[in-house]
Every structure is written in structure tokens, then in C-alpha cells.
Amino acid sequence: MSKKSIMVLCLVATLSAQAQTPKKATPAKKTTSMEKTGQTKMVEKVTRKGSELVIPYEKYRLPNGLTVVVHEDHSDPIVHVDVTYHVGSAREEVGKSGFAHFFEHMMFQGSDNVGDEEHFKIVSQAGGDLNGTTNQDRTNYFETVPSNQLETALWLEADRMGFLLDAVTQRKFEVQRETVKNERGQNYDNRPYGLVYEKKAQALYPYGHPYSWTTIGYIEDLNRVDVNDLKNFFLRWYGPNNATLTVGGDVTPAQVVKLAEKYFGSIPRGPEVKNMKLPAPVLAQDRYISYEDNVRFPMVQMTFPTVPNYHPDEVPLDVLSEIIGGGKNSIIYKNLIKSQKAVQANAGHPCSELAGEFTLTALPIPGNSLADMEKELRNAFAEFEKRGVTDDDLERFKSGYEANMINSLSSVAGKTSILAAYQTFTGNPNYLTNQLKANRAVTKEDVLRVYNKYLKGKPAVILSVVPKGKPEMVAKADNFKVDPDGYRAPADQYAGLKYVKAKDTFDRSKRPASGANPVIKVPPFWKDNLANGIKVIGAKNSEVPTVTLLFTLLGGHKLEAHDPSKAGIASLTAAMLNESSEKYTAEDISSQLQKLGSSINFGSGTETMTVSVSSQVKNLDATLALLEERMLHPRFDPADFDRLKKQRLEAIKNQSTQPTVVANNVFNKMLYGEGHIKAVPVIGTTATVESLNLDDVKKFYANYFSPSVTNLVIVGDVEKTQIMPKLAFLNKWAAKPVNIPAEPKVANIDKTKIYVVDKDKAAQSEIRIGYMALPYDATGDYYKATLMNYVLGGAFNSRINLNLRENKGYTYGAWSYFSGSEAPGPFTAAAGVRTNVSDSSVVEFMKEIKRFREEGITDEELDFMRSAIGQSDALKYETSFQKASFLNNMLRYNLDADYVDKQNQILKTITKEEINALAKKYLPLEKMNIMLVGDKGSIKPGLEKLGYDVVELDPDGAPILAKADAPAVTAEPKKAEPLKGRKARKEGRVF
The missing domain is CATH 3.30.830.10 (Metalloenzyme, LuxS/M16 peptidase-like)
Known part of the structure; x- marks a missing residue:
């Protein structure tokens, strides 16, 4: 087995966060x-x-x-x-x-x-x-x-x-x-x-x-x-x-x-380390606490102390959290989401090495109070007592767990991380066997027992998060303060420590030789076409017994250019396709998919709509039957539409509390200009979404959801001869012509200016710098420009990141990138920086871009870029997802089968002179927008000293001052992931 999977992040974080020392299982x-x-x-x-x-x-x-x-x-x-x-x-x-x-x-x-x-x-x-x-x-x-x-x-x-x-x-x-x-x-x-x-x-x-x-x-x-x-x-x-x-x-x-x-081997042992074991926290009564935050939606969270990871009661509590608030068949979803009382609500059971927490969370839709939400969460327990545990509950949980585990074994990184976590916390790398047994063995009686033991009638911590200046919105007045009295510091563990270095018989200062580079081959693939025009490309991947299908329909948000007053309709249509079909409710479909260990998801972005399907090979027929229901026979229920529309409107209003979203939206609005559909967020605006009705969804689906603009990628443990007959149902999908609007001309930038969006008392400033650059081209200037940018802002060791993060300590991460498609996309340099160095950060960004444009790349940097990008091919095609992305690009951009070889040839032969010419051409310092979202009172005075015109914009990107002559506009440029790790937990997240 090998290959990567999305689930590995969640699984590894869960595994590696906790443990007691359990009995070892007898492995195979x-x-x-x-x-x-x-x-x-x-x-x-x-x-x-x-x-x-x-x-x-x-x-x-x-x-x-x-x-x-x-x-x-x-x-x-x-x-x-x-x-x-x-x-x-x-x-x-x-x-x-x-x-x-x-x-x-x-x-x-x-x-x-x-x-x-x-x-x-x-x-x-x-x-x-x-x-x-x-x-x-x-x-x-x-x-x-x-x-x-x-x-x-x-x-x-x-x-x-x-x-x-x-x-x-x-x-x-x-x-x-x-x-x-x-x-x-x-x-x-x-x-x-x-x-x-x-x-x-x-x-x-x-x-x-x-x-x-x-x-x-x-x-x-x-x-x-x-x-x-x-x-x-x-x-x-x-x-x-x-x-x-x-x-x-x-x-x-x-x-x-x-x-x-x-x-x-020669590194000396350190002091002995013993495992810790602490008793579970004991709450004598409900503890109410609260704080004010820059949020639109207040939030209430109720937390009960439970058990550490790998405790025998952990799995039954996990099942209980799924029943209470884990998905579309949960009590909380039915009572709070479906009934339109909350914009978000869920339950989870994250466990760590020393303790566990059963957590319920709700963010009410305006008109419902936190006190109401607390009552609803408590009512979910009462309903559970009446409802009990069903066979379906257990089947969904067990099937989902095993499917997730199989997916987590699809890469060497996933498998290695699981072994490491089990060894660290249990002493048994094969503890996977124990986990599977525990999940397969859980019973209804176990779930009822843990409910009575840990939750029924037990005190909890009830946290209220309320908008700033509105303390009256708390669920109940605070009744708890942290009390340090009685705390006894543990014995000192740091006295007398000495640094003793290893003594070697070899020269450790010499970096090891690497040997010959492994031979990398682009994965073999096959192509076909369905009678209704769907272009199909596929590849065999037998590492795990799963199949991934990815449908890409050209258009998406871009189609809304036909009627910009309906912006957001593509995204809302995709959301509706995730709901009920003519034959099944959304809850029915969700239940069946969980039992199969499968998933079907519709989405929409700037230029495409997508349908992604994941299934175990043994359940592929049943999964495809559900896909046919959702794709070709949507119910478009008025109640679903009403709920989703209301959630979207609330989400749009909530964007103003999120500095990164404001920055991305305003930056795109500035780049594309008034009247360009990409100047409008994919989700739409309050005005456009309020105007939408169910007939608009039906019309969009009828006009634009068509096989004539659809590509299908298939990667998995199936042969072409096995999968193609199973897709015959797609020929029932009637083709229709789809007119994708041409890209209008984007706004011109006459000269570089600074634009400021006020975010009162923000701890950081979000910076975006850039201009409209290039369309995607696999072997032309776009590809070459990405090579040029690698040492400027594309790698951790890039000039921009080393300067702002490692040398100056201004930011957690800074980067730059090109992002084009069939149409030109922006060059963007971005970072979140401390408020008090906002002006200095702009100076350093512009200094690095200017220095690179004027002085060019060094010989050492050119060698680094060639080596880094050239050898990375070994990591590019490991997982089904990676193969699917590669094949999807081939179809979408009509790439030759040997385009990777052509890229590698360009990489080997590109010269310093070519890189430097690209830098001069595609880093136009004098015609870039510099935009900051931050605390205006703190950052504007320093920015005004930098020699640029400074223009104030509102959170929608509209000029506030009369002198502002900025091109106005919004959308969402791709943001690089930070390089340091983040925690993933078994609980729902809030926005």
C-alpha cells in the first residue's frame, strides 16, 4: 500500500495528540x-x-x-x-x-x-x-x-x-x-x-x-x-x-x-521521561464564562470532561457525538440547522493523552439568543434519551471509520505518521488493529452507558463569545474565575542539566552524497469520450481499493457575467445539488453514503463547477447510483433553498469580521475593476443573493449544468473496461450548448498607490501587493515566470520570506505567486504582519521585488531552483488526488502528453539572462496595487511617509476619500498554506 489521502491530516492529528499505554494486540x-x-x-x-x-x-x-x-x-x-x-x-x-x-x-x-x-x-x-x-x-x-x-x-x-x-x-x-x-x-x-x-x-x-x-x-x-x-x-x-x-x-x-x-547512535541518552496520568477534571457545577470578540455571530459552546485517547469509553463517546451533532442525520442538525435556528451547530469528542472533551457548539442566526441555543443543546440530550441508538447509527459510524482509515493509508507519509503516533503513545506501532477492533465491537449499550456516565446531569463549561460591546448577549452571567489558590508547583526538572555532544568516528560536517536521482515517469493514462460529449481521462492506481471521480464543468462563477445581478447563483446551485434528490432526502443520501464509506460533493469556484466522488471499489455501483440521483434528478426543494439562501446572506455579512477575506475580496476588486464578474466574490453580495429565487437555480442548472463543458477524471483500482460500462447512466444527461462569456479587459493601474481598509484594533495587518499578470501556459511565459518567482517568493527560503519572517520577525509567513487560468490572473505578494511594522513590511516587500528585478537571480539561486523543482517530480504523482489533479489539467488546458518532459527541458536550459528578463517584464513595481487591511489609526501615518499616494477604501473596496481614483473591485486569490503545522481536532470548526 501507498499513496496520500485527505483524511490523513485529521487522523494523524487525532492519533498523535494522545494516549494511555494499552495492551498490545497480536498482529497478523x-x-x-x-x-x-x-x-x-x-x-x-x-x-x-x-x-x-x-x-x-x-x-x-x-x-x-x-x-x-x-x-x-x-x-x-x-x-x-x-x-x-x-x-x-x-x-x-x-x-x-x-x-x-x-x-x-x-x-x-x-x-x-x-x-x-x-x-x-x-x-x-x-x-x-x-x-x-x-x-x-x-x-x-x-x-x-x-x-x-x-x-x-x-x-x-x-x-x-x-x-x-x-x-x-x-x-x-x-x-x-x-x-x-x-x-x-x-x-x-x-x-x-x-x-x-x-x-x-x-x-x-x-x-x-x-x-x-x-x-x-x-x-x-x-x-x-x-x-x-x-x-x-x-x-x-x-x-x-x-x-x-x-x-x-x-x-x-x-x-x-x-x-x-x-x-x-552516538547521541547520548537524555533524562528519563515517564508517561503522565492525571485524573479527569471535576466540575461541581456549570461554569459560565464569556469574552467579547470581533465577530458577527455570537457563539455558545458547552464542554463536558470525558476520557483520554485510547480509553475503552472513547469510541462509544465518539459514536454519541455523531448521533448528537455529527452530520445531516444528527439531532442538532435537524433541530438547529434544518430548522434555521443556527448558522452552524455541531458536536465533537476530541481526546488527548491526558483528557477528553465532549463539546457542543452553536452559532445562532440573528433572532435566536445564546440562551435559546443553550436550551436547544440541552434538549438534544433529552431527545437522545427518547430516541436511543439505532442500528443505522452504528453502521454509519463503523463504515465511515474504516473508510477513513483505508484512505489514510494511501500515502507513505500517512502510514509513517500513523506508525509514529501509535509507537509514541502506546508503545505498539500496530495499535491500528486494536483501534479497528474497538470500533467494530462498540454496541448500543456502550453508547447509552457512556451517555449516562459522562453527560447526563453532569456539569459543563459553558462559554459565550459575543460581539464587542454586547456583553448582554451571553447565555448566562459569568460565575467562574480562575483560582490559583492551592496550586502546588511540580518538582524542578531542569536542575543540573548538561549538554554532552556525541563523539563520532566520521566527519559529521560533510553532507552525505545523494546518489542517482530516481527515475520518474508520468503515470500512464487512458482517454475516452461519452456519447453526450463528456471527455474522460483515467489512470489505474491499485495502492488502496478505492476510486476517485472528479467532474469539472467549465463556467462556474464566470457564467454569472451573463447577468451580474445574479452573482452567487453558481455557488448556490452547487449547494442545492448537495441536498435532496427526487427520490431521496439529503439525510437519506448522507446516511447511505456513510454506510458505504463514500462521499459525493458538489462545489463551484471562479471558473468551474466540480463534482467529486470517492468510493471503495466494492461499493462503487451503489455510490454511482446515488451520484445519478444527485446529478440528474435534483429535487430543488423550496425549504432547502430558503435555508441555504439565509445561511449565505449571513455568511456574506460575516465576512467583514475576517481580515483575510476582506483583504482578498478588496484586492481582487482593485485588480479586475468595476463591472468584471471576478470583482465580485464567488459567494455573491448581499444585494445579488437577496434577489435570487428557486427558479433562478433551476434555470442555471438547466442552462449551464451540461456534459458539453464537462471533463471527467477517474483514478483508482479499476480498469477502463470495468469503469466505463458503469458510467453508461451519464449518457442520459442531455447535452446543451453553453456560452462561456469572454473575459473583459481588466482595470489598468496608472501608478503604484497604497490602499488602506480600516479594521479597528486589528492585531495584524493583511498585506496584498500585485497586478494582473498572465494566463496559464504550461510551457510558455507563465511557467517560466513561476520558475523566476520561486526564489523571490515561492519557496520557504525565498528572498521575501527569509527577509520578513526569518530576518525581521515581522510575519508568520510571506510569499508571492502567479495564479492564471485560461484568462490572465494576478501576481500577488502577501503576508499578515504585526500592526506596528506594517509600513516597514511594505518597504521590505517592495525592496525585495525591486532588487530582484534590477539585480536578477544569482548562480546559486538558479542552481537551487533547478534542483528543487526538478527533483520534486518524485513527489508529484503519489496519491490518487495528485494523479487526478494532473490529469484534470491535461484535459482542461488540452496539454500534450509530453508536456512534463517539455517543462523539464525548459527547467534544465533556462538561463540567468532569461530569468532576469522575465523579472524585468513581469515585476512592474511602478504599476502595482499595495493594499492593507488593518487598524487605520495605527498604520496610516507610517504608510503616508513612504512616498506613495495613500487612499482609504471601505470594506467593500469603495473609495472613502474624494482624491481616491483607484480602480475599484473583489474575488479570492489562492492563498498559500503556512509552512508550520496546525492542529486538527475531532470537532467542528467555527468559520
Whole structure:
């Protein structure tokens, strides 16, 4: 098995966040042997029997305590390396929160034999990608690289495990402290509902409990500590005996063990680390707390303490959370969403190593109070008592769990991460077997038992989040304050720690040789056409027994140019197609899909509508029958339309509370100009959506949902001869001509100006800089411009990111990119920066763009770009999703079968002179828009000193001052994902 899946992020975050030490399961086939003390020990070997769901591996332990787990998989020439340390924010002390996460940042700042910022550069240049993440219970570092780079990846990880501290300087400490503050500002303080977990944790757990603060920590704690505190944290927790090295992919266990012994074996053991176990929090009564936030919708969240991960009661509580508020068949969905009382409502049961939380959340639609919502959430429990647990409930949950698990095994990164998490928290990499047994064995009686034990009549923490200036909206007045009395600090664990370096018999300063690059082949594919005009392209992928279908219908939001007063109709039509069919209600379809372990989703974007289907091979026929119902026989129920329209209107109004959304919308409005449909958000505006009726949806579907503009990509464990007959039902879909409007001319930029949108008291400023650039072209100037931009703002080690993030500490991440399609798209440079450096950040952005345009690329940067992009091919085609995206591009842009070879030839032969000419041509500094969304009172005075005209705009992009002559407009440019890890939890998110 191999290949990536979307579910792996959620699954791995859940697995790696928690654990007790459970009994080990007997794997399919397991052998063990122990060698003499002082030598590496082979602990066990697990193999697969037949088609059972298991990840084969071998497990070893080095004399210094490092655990090594190896999964061999030669399906792709790539390898995933993961080093997990059993330390997270739960190991921190009161007054020193945020250390574990802070140290994650410091681990990328160089070590004795790896220069500053070189870790990212070396992995990127090798064609790989990398990251690090921290949660309450562990910190992990990982790389996915071509298999010839295995030794380099292990050398890098070993160097920072054993040779870090002399490279930790005060200056690096200060810069990364600012970066962490920026991360907190971006993801917590400046994000609506960003402080929910922090506030809840303070009330749910006793003062001093390791879960009573968040992983990011408090600003005052970050300000208080010094570099020696940080070094002590490393010495206490980062020893090899508190780590697991897991390697998966195109390797052999013998190869990995030999290299692990070479690079990690001489690193001394650290202090012993014992697992923690704490009693569950005890609440004597309901604790009501609240805070004010920059939100449109108030929110109430009710949280009950439960059990740690892997506790026998965890799975029954998971089932209960699904029944109460986990989907379209849940009680909360029926009572709050379907009835139009709430814009969002759900239940979840996230668990961690030391504790679990059963959480219910509701955001009311205006006209319903938080007190009403609290009552409704409590009523859901009462209804559950009457309703009980059904056979369907259990079947949906069990089928969904197994389908998600299968999907999570579709990549070496996914499998490696699962092995690492199970080893870290259970000591058994094969704990997947136990998890499957627990899920298959759960009964109705188990679910009723845990309800009575943990929820019925039990106190909870009830958190209200209300708009600023409206404290009267809370569900109930606060009755709880954090009380530090009685807290006893734990014994000091940091006294007498000494830094002892490894002594080697080889020169560790020499970077390992890489060997020959693996031979990469574009996946073989086949093409066909259906009688009604659908173009089909497919590829076999037998790594997991699943099939993915992706329909792409050209048009989408762009079709609304025919009648801009109906903007948002494409998106609303797609939402309606996710609802009921003529034969089945939306709840019926959702239930059947869950039982099948399948999914069907309709969506709409700027230029396309999409239909994505995922199914296990064994359930493909049943899934396609449901697809036929939804695609060809939509019910278009008036009640569904009324509910979805109301939700959209509320979501549009809510955008004003989200700085990143405001920035993206206003930036697009400025770029495209008045009258351009892409100047309007895909979701529409209040005025356009209010004008829509159900007949508009039916008309849009009838006119534009057509096979004549449809491409279909099929990737999975099926042959063409198997799948094509199953798609015969699509020929019932009658073709009709679809007139896709031509792109109007975009607004001109006469000269570079600064535009400011006020976001009162914003913790950060969102910056967007750019202009309308190029249409997509696989082998022309667009492709070459992306090569040019790579070292400017396309890589972590780009000039822009190294300057603003790593050198200045202004931001959590800064980047630039081109984003074109059939029509020209923008060049964008973007970042979220601290308010007090908004003007300085603009200066640095423009300085880097100007310097690159005038001075060009260096020889070293050209070599780096060629190597990084050229070797990354090994990672491009691993998963079904990656193959589907590749094939979809081929159809959409009518690309030749050898276009990848042509790109590689361009990459090899492009010269400095060509790159520099592209920079001069496509970085027009004098004709770019500079736009900031932030606290005007704080940022405008500094911006006015930069020598540009400064124009104020309202949140809709309209000029406020008479002198403003800016082209006005909105849409949503693609935003790069931040490079550091984010937590994923088993609960619903709020906006």
C-alpha cells in the first residue's frame, strides 16, 4: 500500500495528540528477537496476511533508547522520515507556556553542521518538502524526499537532535520569538473565535493543569523567558530515549537501521521521561464564562470532561457525538440547522493523552439568543434519551471509520505518521488493529452507558463569545474565575542539566552524497469520450481499493457575467445539488453514503463547477447510483433553498469580521475593476443573493449544468473496461450548448498607490501587493515566470520570506505567486504582519521585488531552483488526488502528453539572462496595487511617509476619500498554506 489521502491530516492529528499505554494486540504475523545489551535490538516485525488492514513494519531500539520503526514500500521512489519527540505543551510549567512550540521553530534555525536556514534549503533543493508540528502531547519533524535523499534527511534530523544548542544564539531566539508572536496574532488574536480553546481550557482544567493553556502559549510568558530557559527545555526532553524515528517508503529496514546507527547512535541518552496520568477534571457545577470578540455571530459552546485517547469509553463517546451533532442525520442538525435556528451547530469528542472533551457548539442566526441555543443543546440530550441508538447509527459510524482509515493509508507519509503516533503513545506501532477492533465491537449499550456516565446531569463549561460591546448577549452571567489558590508547583526538572555532544568516528560536517536521482515517469493514462460529449481521462492506481471521480464543468462563477445581478447563483446551485434528490432526502443520501464509506460533493469556484466522488471499489455501483440521483434528478426543494439562501446572506455579512477575506475580496476588486464578474466574490453580495429565487437555480442548472463543458477524471483500482460500462447512466444527461462569456479587459493601474481598509484594533495587518499578470501556459511565459518567482517568493527560503519572517520577525509567513487560468490572473505578494511594522513590511516587500528585478537571480539561486523543482517530480504523482489533479489539467488546458518532459527541458536550459528578463517584464513595481487591511489609526501615518499616494477604501473596496481614483473591485486569490503545522481536532470548526 501507498499513496496520500485527505483524511490523513485529521487522523494523524487525532492519533498523535494522545494516549494511555494499552495492551498490545497480536498482529497478523509478528516476530521478535533481542540482541546483546549495547547493540541495536530488533524488537518486532509485523507483516500482512492477505488483505487485512495492517501496516507492515520492523521495529528496532538503539542502545541510547532511540526507537526506530521502518515501513518498506517500493511503489514510489520516495521516502518519508518522521522524528517524534514525546513532548508537547503538557510538559511545560506555569509561567513558561509555549516552549514546546517555540522549540519547534528553533529546530529549523541551524545546528553545528547545518547552517542557518539550511534545513529548509537542503530539503527543498533535494525536491522534498518538510515541516514540524506541535500539540499538547508531542512534537514531530518530518521530510518527504526522493528516496536517494534518505541519508541526507537522517543526517539533518540527527544533527539537530545531538548538535543544536551551540547554534542557538540570542539573535535567533529573539527573531523566532517574534515569529511565534506573529503566529499567535494570525491564528489566535486576529482570527474570529481564535481564543475559544484558550478560554475554555482555563475554565475546564484546574489551574496549573498542563492542558489549562494552549500550545501557542501566552505572550507574557514568551516575553518573560530567555534563551537559557529554552536550552534547558531541549536538554530535558529532546533525548533519543524520548524520540521515535519512523521511516517509510522506498527503503529497506537494514538500510535504515545502518544509517540510524551511524547518525543517531552516538547521541547520548537524555533524562528519563515517564508517561503522565492525571485524573479527569471535576466540575461541581456549570461554569459560565464569556469574552467579547470581533465577530458577527455570537457563539455558545458547552464542554463536558470525558476520557483520554485510547480509553475503552472513547469510541462509544465518539459514536454519541455523531448521533448528537455529527452530520445531516444528527439531532442538532435537524433541530438547529434544518430548522434555521443556527448558522452552524455541531458536536465533537476530541481526546488527548491526558483528557477528553465532549463539546457542543452553536452559532445562532440573528433572532435566536445564546440562551435559546443553550436550551436547544440541552434538549438534544433529552431527545437522545427518547430516541436511543439505532442500528443505522452504528453502521454509519463503523463504515465511515474504516473508510477513513483505508484512505489514510494511501500515502507513505500517512502510514509513517500513523506508525509514529501509535509507537509514541502506546508503545505498539500496530495499535491500528486494536483501534479497528474497538470500533467494530462498540454496541448500543456502550453508547447509552457512556451517555449516562459522562453527560447526563453532569456539569459543563459553558462559554459565550459575543460581539464587542454586547456583553448582554451571553447565555448566562459569568460565575467562574480562575483560582490559583492551592496550586502546588511540580518538582524542578531542569536542575543540573548538561549538554554532552556525541563523539563520532566520521566527519559529521560533510553532507552525505545523494546518489542517482530516481527515475520518474508520468503515470500512464487512458482517454475516452461519452456519447453526450463528456471527455474522460483515467489512470489505474491499485495502492488502496478505492476510486476517485472528479467532474469539472467549465463556467462556474464566470457564467454569472451573463447577468451580474445574479452573482452567487453558481455557488448556490452547487449547494442545492448537495441536498435532496427526487427520490431521496439529503439525510437519506448522507446516511447511505456513510454506510458505504463514500462521499459525493458538489462545489463551484471562479471558473468551474466540480463534482467529486470517492468510493471503495466494492461499493462503487451503489455510490454511482446515488451520484445519478444527485446529478440528474435534483429535487430543488423550496425549504432547502430558503435555508441555504439565509445561511449565505449571513455568511456574506460575516465576512467583514475576517481580515483575510476582506483583504482578498478588496484586492481582487482593485485588480479586475468595476463591472468584471471576478470583482465580485464567488459567494455573491448581499444585494445579488437577496434577489435570487428557486427558479433562478433551476434555470442555471438547466442552462449551464451540461456534459458539453464537462471533463471527467477517474483514478483508482479499476480498469477502463470495468469503469466505463458503469458510467453508461451519464449518457442520459442531455447535452446543451453553453456560452462561456469572454473575459473583459481588466482595470489598468496608472501608478503604484497604497490602499488602506480600516479594521479597528486589528492585531495584524493583511498585506496584498500585485497586478494582473498572465494566463496559464504550461510551457510558455507563465511557467517560466513561476520558475523566476520561486526564489523571490515561492519557496520557504525565498528572498521575501527569509527577509520578513526569518530576518525581521515581522510575519508568520510571506510569499508571492502567479495564479492564471485560461484568462490572465494576478501576481500577488502577501503576508499578515504585526500592526506596528506594517509600513516597514511594505518597504521590505517592495525592496525585495525591486532588487530582484534590477539585480536578477544569482548562480546559486538558479542552481537551487533547478534542483528543487526538478527533483520534486518524485513527489508529484503519489496519491490518487495528485494523479487526478494532473490529469484534470491535461484535459482542461488540452496539454500534450509530453508536456512534463517539455517543462523539464525548459527547467534544465533556462538561463540567468532569461530569468532576469522575465523579472524585468513581469515585476512592474511602478504599476502595482499595495493594499492593507488593518487598524487605520495605527498604520496610516507610517504608510503616508513612504512616498506613495495613500487612499482609504471601505470594506467593500469603495473609495472613502474624494482624491481616491483607484480602480475599484473583489474575488479570492489562492492563498498559500503556512509552512508550520496546525492542529486538527475531532470537532467542528467555527468559520
